[in-house]
Amino acid sequence: MNRGVIIACDFATKTECFQFLEQFRGLKPFLKIGMELFYNEGPSILEEVKKTGSRIFLDLKLHDIPNTIKKTTKNIAELGVDMLTLHASGGSEMMLAAKEGLETANSSTLLIAVTILTSLSAATIRQELLIHSGLNSVVLHYSQNAKKCKMDGIVCSPFEIQKIKQNCGSDFIVVAPGIRVEDNVNDHARMSTPDFAKHAGSDFIVVGRPITTALDPVAAYNHISNEFGGVKT
Ligand code: C5P
Numbered sequence: 001m002n003r004g005v006i007i008a009c010d011f012a013t014k015t016e017c018f019q020f021l022e023q024f025r026g027l028k029p030f031l032k033i034g035m036e037l038f039y040n041e042g043p044s045i046l047e048e049v050k051k052t053g054s055r056i057f058l059d060l061k062l063h064d065i066p067n068t069i070k071k072t073t074k075n076i077a078e079l080g081v082d083m084l085t086l087h088a089s090g091g092s093e094m095m096l097a098a099k100e101g102l103e104t105a106n107s108s109t110l111l112i113a114v115t116i117l118t119s120l121s122a123a124t125i126r127q128e129l130l131i132h133s134g135l136n137s138v139v140l141h142y143s144q145n146a147k148k149c150k151m152d153g154i155v156c157s158p159f160e161i162q163k164i165k166q167n168c169g170s171d172f173i174v175v176a177p178g179i180r181v182e183d184n185v186n187d188h189a190r191m192s193t194p195d196f197a198k199h200a201g202s203d204f205i206v207v208g209r210p211i212t213t214a215l216d217p218v219a220a221y222n223h224i225s226n227e228f229g230g231v232k233t
Pocket of ligand 1: 008034059114116117118119155156177178179206207209
């Protein structure tokens with residue numbers, strides 16, 4: 001797995017998504033399909049997007065009891081996506097079950113565990129979720145659990161990457177969302193620039209609105225890709 005920019009295709013419909021992708025004809029960027037599009041259009045959207053030649057990161061952030069997750073990942077294996085997310089907070093048994101489901105289907109889909117959403121601030125995690133260990137140690141601990149459960153990598157904020165790579169190894173994939181090119185934070189409590197994410201050691205950055213709402217999305221993608229470095233597919 002190389003490194004690069006993943007575009008979050010957070011669109012409500014297939015029509016909107018393909019209007020957007022039309023501009024990227026020939027570039028074949030790595031694409032993230034999330035809940036919004038998947039639940040509206042169903043699995044067929046993946047087949048259609050795959051025809052463009054892009055790799056697909058299916059971001060469904062699975063979180064359920066192990067038995068259900070195992071059956072679910074076995075079904076998802078048939079969709080032939082490159083990466084799939086689940087929540088590390090679902091626990092070790094759930095992560096192992098997810099892996100087992102994929103292995104049963106001989107799938108090469110990479111499993112990526114979400115640690116703590118970048119939309120959550122340290123104060124929210126402490127006061128609302130009653131997690132008192134401190135954001136950094138929770139993210140590190142969840143990453144170590146994910147590594148033990150044979151996950152291929154994790155999603156976290158660029159601020160947490162260095163410790164994770166030191167503890168989980170350089171080949172443990174780190175995907176970082178919450179990327180902004182200017183002072184436009186939207187709903188991320190912990191955001192950073194592509195350059196920061198690169199120097200922090202991120203393998204992939206996930207970028208949505210800075211590309212999808214740009215006046216020239218291809219120029220925005222190229223600009224962010226150049227700043228982050230890596231392969232543009
Ligand atoms: O538009 P924006 O760049 O903020 O989009 C970020 C994308 O990254 C969204 O699709 C969101 O679902 C995803 N995300 C994630 N994990 C997080 C935070 C955001 O996968 N911790």
